[in-house]
Amino acid sequence: xxxxxxxxxxxxxxxxxxxxxxxxxxxxxxxxxxxxxxxxxxxxxxxxxxxxxxxxxxxxxxxxxxxxxxxxxxxxxxxxxxxxxxxxxxxxxxxxxxxxxxxxxxxxxxxxxxxxxxxxxxxxxxxxxxxxxxxxxxxxxxxxxxxx
Numbered sequence: 001x002x003x004x005x006x007x008x009x010x011x012x013x014x015x016x017x018x019x020x021x022x023x024x025x026x027x028x029x030x031x032x033x034x035x036x037x038x039x040x041x042x043x044x045x046x047x048x049x050x051x052x053x054x055x056x057x058x059x060x061x062x063x064x065x066x067x068x069x070x071x072x073x074x075x076x077x078x079x080x081x082x083x084x085x086x087x088x089x090x091x092x093x094x095x096x097x098x099x100x101x102x103x104x105x106x107x108x109x110x111x112x113x114x115x116x117x118x119x120x121x122x123x124x125x126x127x128x129x130x131x132x133x134x135x136x137x138x139x140x141x142x143x144x145x146x147x148x
Contacts, residue, residue, distance in 0.1 A: 027139065028093060031146040036088045040143060047073055047134065050107070054127055058120045066123060067114035074108035075101070099137035106130045 032040065053069035071077055092100070110126045 027142040029144045063114045067111045071111035075104035
């Protein structure tokens with residue numbers, strides 16, 4: 001199958017899934033207001049951006065840039081720079097927290113390892129562990145609009 005044909009098949013598959021609606025989605029629904037949802041989705045985009053920066057930096061052996069990108073998503077920087085909506089924390093199921101908190105600590109550990117001279121192979125293995133956490137959370141939860 002050529003790339004173009006594969007793209008068409010993927011688009012058709014995604015359209016079929018979307019057409020089924022939420023009833024086929026077995027993930028736990030977490031209701032959020034528009035500002036809460038915007039905050040969470042913004043954080044997710046920042047995670048993806050940092051992962052791209054880490055991989056790109058490691059591909060050119062720039063451990064310092066990779067460490068900075070990892071530190072940007074770590075727990076220490078998050079607590080200092082981000083103001084989570086006060087209504088959001090209580091809405092997170094406990095298992096959601098079990099994904100998020102270790103992930104931020106994992107980014108801190110990745111940054112520390114890179115700063116201390118950890119090689120790219122070990123750093124990528126750590127990043128893979130973090131990404132498995134992302135995948136598990138996305139497979140478990142979905143955000144829905146809160147009904148006011």
